[in-house]
Amino acid sequence: MRFGSTGESVKMALETVRANKLRSGLTILGIVIGVMTVITISSIISGLDANVENWVSSLGSNVLWIFHMPVIGVRPTAAMLARKRMTYDDAIAMRDLPHVVATNAGVRHVNPIFQVGLIGVKYGTKKAQGTMLEGDTTSLPEVTDFKLLQGRMFTEGENDTAANVVILGHDTAQKLFGNEPSVGKEVEIEGDLFTVIGVVDKLKQVFGGGDNPEDNKATFPYRTLKKLHPEDKDIWISAKYDDPKNRALVEDEIREMLRRRRKVPTWKPDDFEIFAPDSIARLWKQLTGGLAIFMVAVSSVGLMVGGVGVMNIMLVSVTERTREIGVRKAIGATKRNILTQFTTEAITLCAIGGVIGILAGAIITLLIRLIISALPATMSATWAIIGFSVSLAIGLLFGIYPAWKAATLDPIEALRYE
Incomplete structure (x- = not known):
């Protein structure tokens, strides 16, 4: 060699x-x-x-989120925190925009930090603690990855009358009923009785292992939650649009409509934020x-x-x-x-x-x-x-x-x- x-x-x-x-x-x-x-x-x-x-893909495709202040990657200033909140009527008005398919107005009540462990939902002698309470419109399944294991979604009539009906999260139902059917049974939440009309499938989470807090949740019609907690005013609007290529157009339409509804002068910047799941990515x-x-x-x-x-x-x-x-x-x-x-x-x-x-x-x-x-x-x-x-x-x-x-x-x- x-x-x-x-x-x-x-x-x-x-x-x-x-x-x-x-x-x-x-x-x-x-x-x-x-x-x-x-x-x-x-x-x-x-x-x-x-x-x-x-x-992120499970959060919904072709979806825009609207809130009164930025919440992803930005620390809100005092001025942002003091902005006027979104309203239920804002979400309903967006449904009339040309490329918007559906909108949901969501409001959530979470026990204060110093009260973690309070009983959220009770059935007989069984209890689910630290349960999040959330109010949504009937459009929730159209806008998000909301799949029912049992039962049905609440109706517009139940929302209009603030009916005492509830859809339980997967883990909440497991704690209360185990593998038994949940639909039709009455649970006690904050002193009131609510009829269970559905159970949500287990949700995806970013990191595997452990319990997902989103699975310990009770979802009500929007007006029912407002009846329980009228003090909760932070409304989160989700808007689903028809085609990804129309995203910029839909953003402009929503921005123009909200500026008009919120009476924002032309020389002032937006007093709300529009973002999408890809912001998290x-x-x-x-x-x-x-x-x-x-x-x-x-x-x-x-x-x-x-x-x-x-x-x-x-x-x-x-x-x-x-x-x-x-x-x-x-x-x-x-x-x-x-x-x-x-x-x-x-x-x-x-x-x-x-x-x-x-x-x-x-x-x-x-x-x-x-x-x-x-x-x-x-x-x-x-x-x-x-x-x-x-x-x-x-x-x-x-x-x-x-x-x-x-x-x-x-x-x-x-x-x-x-």
């Missing part, structure tokens, strides 16, 4: 690794840790990204962007340490093999041959570290999926390729100087070296 060829250099590098297993293992440890960190963190991010996308991307920077920073430390270790072992290797280099030069090896040999050895060492790091990251990813259901880690082939490529680049970068030192040795002085 020709001296200085890539194949021979790789073979010699592997022989060096086998001959000095402990030294080689400690040398590439930094590379292993760096690549493993990249694989592990990117796997967690990829899994969570997929979960967030699925959850964008905010999540910003958060994971910061996590990705952290991942790069942590892995860079390991890779740099590994690179310095590779340079150190290659310099030791050049010193140990000085006489061998002299012999090879004497029988015709060129500077390029020597440079190629030692550079390839350094890259091979780092490649071994990269492969071990990828395997270690894959094992950790699998363990995370099996042990921690809330972190649905998914290994990314892209990041595996990036991690391996970076390990090769580290080998090239930190192997150049020892290779250059070996290539520039004087053959006569090298032959005299003992």
Whole structure:
């Protein structure tokens, strides 16, 4: 085999690794840790990204949200908090817009923090605590991912008369009735009796594992909840429109209508906010962007340490093999041959570290999926390729100087070296 060829250099590098297993293992440890960190963190991010996308899609397609202040990615100012609230009539008026299919006006009552644990719903001797109370219009199933396991949706007549009917969340019904039918039974909520007319299917959540607070909820007709809690005035409007391509047009129509209804002068900005589920996805991307920077920073430390270790072992290797280099030069090896040999050895060492790091990251990813259901880690082939490529680049970068030192040795002085 020709001296200085890539194949021979790789073979010699592997022989060096086998001959000095402990030294080689400690040398590439930094590379292993760096690549493993990249694989592990990117796997967690990829899994969570997929979960967030699925959850956002479950919030409704072609949906816009309207609220009196921003609530996603912005800290409201005192002026925003003091804005006039949305109204039930605003939601009804939006239904007349050309591209709006349905609207829902939702209002929610949650026990104050200092009262967490109060009984929300009671049936006989069984109790569901900390239950959220929510009032909605009959359009709720058209606007959101609202699927009933049992029963039916309340009617316009029940909303108009503020009837004492309720639809229970999945977990609430389980606590009260177990696997028994719930429809038609009466439950006690805040001293009043309500007839159960439906039970909602279990809802998706962003992170798996644990109980979803949205599954411990009692949903009433809008006017029924207002009868229970007239003090709750924060109305959340959801508007479903006909086609994704009409989003900008629908936003403009809603904005124009609300400015007119709320009597906002032309020279003043909107005193309300219009946003969509993809706002959550964008905010999540910003958060994971910061996590990705952290991942790069942590892995860079390991890779740099590994690179310095590779340079150190290659310099030791050049010193140990000085006489061998002299012999090879004497029988015709060129500077390029020597440079190629030692550079390839350094890259091979780092490649071994990269492969071990990828395997270690894959094992950790699998363990995370099996042990921690809330972190649905998914290994990314892209990041595996990036991690391996970076390990090769580290080998090239930190192997150049020892290779250059070996290539520039004087053959006569090298032959005299003992």
